Amino acid sequence: MTSKVTGISEFPDAFAQQRRVTGMGQMDDQNDPVNMILGLKDVRKAAHNCAVFQSGAKPGRIVIPSEVAIRETRQIPFEVDPPEHGGFRELLNPWFKRPLDECYQARLQTIIDETIENAFKAESFDVVSQFALPLQSKALTLLLNTSMDKAQTWIDWGTHVFRSEGSDLDGDKANILYNYIDEQIENAILNPGDDLYSVLLNSEANGKKLSKEEIKGVMILTFAGGRDTVINAITNSIAYFSENISDLKRIDDQPEILNRAVEELIRYFSPLTQMGRVATQDTSVCEHAIKADTRVSLCWASANRDEKVFKDPNNVDFDRKVNPHISFGFSHHNCLGATHARQILRQLVLSLANKVAQIETIKADENIEKLGEFSRKVGFNSLHVSFKSK
Amino acid sequence: MAKVIFITKKNDAVEVEGDSGSLMELATANGVSGIDGDCGGVCSCATCHIYVAPNDFEKIGQPEEIESDMLELDDNVTQYSRLCCQIEVTEAIDGMTFVVAN
Numbered sequence: 001m002t003s004k005v006t007g008i009s010e011f012p013d014a015f016a017q018q019r020r021v022t023g024m025g026q027m028d029d030q031n032d033p034v035n036m037i038l039g040l041k042d043v044r045k046a047a048h049n050c051a052v053f054q055s056g057a058k059p060g061r062i063v064i065p066s067e068v069a070i071r072e073t074r075q076i077p078f079e080v081d082p083p084e085h086g087g088f089r090e091l092l093n094p095w096f097k098r099p100l101d102e103c104y105q106a107r108l109q110t111i112i113d114e115t116i117e118n119a120f121k122a123e124s125f126d127v128v129s130q131f132a133l134p135l136q137s138k139a140l141t142l143l144l145n146t147s148m149d150k151a152q153t154w155i156d157w158g159t160h161v162f163r164s165e166g167s168d169l170d171g172d173k174a175n176i177l178y179n180y181i182d183e184q185i186e187n188a189i190l191n192p193g194d195d196l197y198s199v200l201l202n203s204e205a206n207g208k209k210l211s212k213e214e215i216k217g218v219m220i221l222t223f224a225g226g227r228d229t230v231i232n233a234i235t236n237s238i239a240y241f242s243e244n245i246s247d248l249k250r251i252d253d254q255p256e257i258l259n260r261a262v263e264e265l266i267r268y269f270s271p272l273t274q275m276g277r278v279a280t281q282d283t284s285v286c287e288h289a290i291k292a293d294t295r296v297s298l299c300w301a302s303a304n305r306d307e308k309v310f311k312d313p314n315n316v317d318f319d320r321k322v323n324p325h326i327s328f329g330f331s332h333h334n335c336l337g338a339t340h341a342r343q344i345l346r347q348l349v350l351s352l353a354n355k356v357a358q359i360e361t362i363k364a365d366e367n368i369e370k371l372g373e374f375s376r377k378v379g380f381n382s383l384h385v386s387f388k389s390k
Numbered sequence: 391m392a393k394v395i396f397i398t399k400k401n402d403a404v405e406v407e408g409d410s411g412s413l414m415e416l417a418t419a420n421g422v423s424g425i426d427g428d429c430g431g432v433c434s435c436a437t438c439h440i441y442v443a444p445n446d447f448e449k450i451g452q453p454e455e456i457e458s459d460m461l462e463l464d465d466n467v468t469q470y471s472r473l474c475c476q477i478e479v480t481e482a483i484d485g486m487t488f489v490v491a492n
Contacts, residue, residue: 041459048463097426259430309456322476323432324456331463334435338428 008364008383009243011236011269013314014376015302023286025299027372030066034276034295036371037285040303040326046277046285047298048331053277055333056081062276064297070171073178076217078225082332087206089336092218095196096143096336099343104142108343111138112351119387124362127383132234133159135344136227143222143340144196153180154223159231181219185212196222226337232271232367232379233345239383240265240316241352242359247318252353261318262345267325268316270301273369273378275329300326301376358388392484396440398423399490413483414438414475424490431475436460438474439467439491446486450477466491 015038018025025036037043046053059074060067074080077088098104115135119125137151144150157176188197200215210218241248251261274297279290290296304325305313328335335341362384369376393407396417408416417425417438426437433456442450447470453461457476461467471491477483 044459044463260432263429263432263434321432322454322456323429324434324460325432326434328428328435338435342428342430 005361005364007243008361008366008380009240011377013302013305014371014374015299016305016307018373019302019306022288024288025302025372025374027064027297027374029064029295030069032061032066032068032295034064034297034372035285035288035290036274036297036299036302036374038299038302038306039286040306040309040324042285043298043300043303043326044330046296047326047329047333050081050085050277050332052280052283053296054081054280055079055085055277057278061278061295064274064276064295065169066276067169067174070169070174071178071220073213073220074217075221075224076214077336078221078333079217084206085332088218089332091203091205092336095199097339098145099143099340105343105347107142108139108347109351111135111142112344112348116351116355116387120389122386124384124386127235127238127385128159128231128380129382131238132231135234135348136230139230139340139344140223140226143226143337146195159228177220177223178216181216181223184219185215222337225335226341228379229271230341230344233266233269233341234348235380235383236269236271237265237345237349238352238359238385239361239364239380240268241356242361242385244316245358247316248349248353248356250318251349255350255353257318258346258350260320260323262342262349263323263325264316264318264320265349266327266342266345267304267310267320267323269379270304270325270327271379272327273301273371273376274299275333298326298329300329301378355390356387357390360386360388362386392479392481394483394485395487396422396425397487397489399492408479411479412475413440413477413479413488414473416479417474422490424492425474427475429475433457433460433473433476436464436473437492439464440472440474441468441470441489441491442472443487444470446483449482450486464491 019038023039027034037046055062060071077085134155137154141148141151184197192198200210203210276295276297279292279294281292283290307313328338364383365381366377367379367381369378391409396404404422406416406420412431414427414431418427428437429435457473461471
């Protein structure tokens, strides 16, 4: 861990040299090694080739760090391969596109406005625990269509669902989430409503009614997949604008660049570093042999800085009109929650641009992931700032 | 002003018209099913895949490398595929019909 107050808007490319030299990296993870695919085109090809690089391995194995030791429930549709995967996506996609509705966006705006107002009232605050976590949790009530008071429980869990203070997986902490979801499913059976639990209890996928275990799998994915990632994206955006306030002013002056700006920030931050797959047969990537039943990772963070695709990849450029980043994954398993995440960021960044004159950093503790030979800044453990309003 | 028709997967014909922006923006603004445009038009998501009529493809033009790399890995790609976020709405496309791929 490091502590600093300058240069916090910079997120170095941890993979540049290895990507240029071999296109592959290696890391161990709980004695289940990972061959990391680093170039954008190679990552996209592997992501698309789900017959050879499968997601439907033992539950938890495609996640890095592996969750095999703490989870038996299969996350759905994330850990299911086509064609079964397609049936689940067909069911879930309309629900997860609800952030495009005006009513959803109006409710999200209220949450964002309140969060920013609270920030103005504080002399200083920790963006991670006092801004990004509450905002993410309250916004999640919209995605689940549950009451706002549920958010406090999720805020009380802290920033990591699966981890305690360090980076190690914490089975006891994960069980809090799993038990909570079990309870919520039982509650929805007794008191059906119009929340996601109730909707799933009355749904079919691939011609079969969803089981409780499958519903639990969808809910674990929804809780876990959109937690650290959204918190990182929010916190990192504020860190970026703290040292580049003219870019925030530009968005206020030219709101038509908002979408490009958000996509560029998402590319630059890559809030999720990588996701794994398990090889179903002996194969190769970049002339590197991959044995059957071993893991590869699709390293989104490296691919998003690939100089063969992106001009000046280490610069944040809001004029980047074509930006084929893969921060939300690629192909069949692209991120189910991407619409929700994008909507939060678009509305948040525009609101910050409208309201905030200055962001002063007081102290910052960067979150550096140790990934074998690589060390990558993915976000912050804490980031204390003050906001000055316009 | 350009008036174009989208044919959706359910074979619905949706006629829309516009004079600026991208063809993806025109489709999403009019709720054309199968055109999501998740990334807002930066060529990152491939959720705006269409087929151009063979007779019109030369007028529309070939995709740039980044777009064709995206299309290459789409299961439903054909030689007439384009991502409509990369096609501008101008009078040049007036009267064309586009088939939604997904």
